[in-house]
Amino acid sequence: LDILANRIGKQIQGVAYYLLDIGMAGEHLVLQAEELGLSTCWIGWFNLKKARKFFAIPRKYKIISLLALGYAAKRPPRSPQKRSLSEIAWFNEMGKSCPEISDFELNFHPDDSLQAKAKSNGQEKIND
Template identity: 55%
Template structure:
């Protein structure tokens, strides 16, 4: 795929990034994730489209080992235990303002809540940008949101959407091959089938 950025043409192998990206559940916890790579990931997230350009999402990156360990104990306590998360070197918390004017107006008029759609787009930018940087991710929905809110003293005006695991995949770990619909069951031209 050729993409023209400004006057310069760049060749991006976007298909390979998409094909390679998997949810990884075993990381090399000893290998530090470079902040320069995290910054590149957020440059991509920053370009995520959102309804009325609201950009309501915000993120907390937890890359300090001691803080990460404390956060892990709270986020994955009780019924929320996920043993594989012990190997995650970096966690990212995705938040969004609950009452954000563009989302409120859009929801009233269209009856569609665009806020989770916007968060999903930003999250997908995050995981694909991470893959492009040679990092692995897993989008996590099973965690103790109350304890995460309390841990960071996150105001109630923010909704906590997701956590992302971020790091270098353990060399011995191979994720399962994805089972996907065939293309002919995914879309149709000019009629509903």
């Protein structure tokens, strides 16, 4: 514990982890909004003074980014097919496939296992 606190703690001191937290929270908001049929636009380059005035945000708050949310006039068409894992992720080095994760596992949904279990027990469908 002493090594962790004294050596590693000093290395990460000063890292603005709140920016990572904001990014993760914002991306969760974006994903949920898209799931609900809303469109979003993450805005990182904006006039700080104008944004603060327009949204009436007091100076004691730091504005990191803006996130526009609403209904798009026209939604872009969805890709007909997802990329395979080997096209978007690698293991230890670029181009090396991830051996421990299959495309099946990435597309797995918890309800799938319930349906499979129900079929093996002679049931057609699990009712909610």
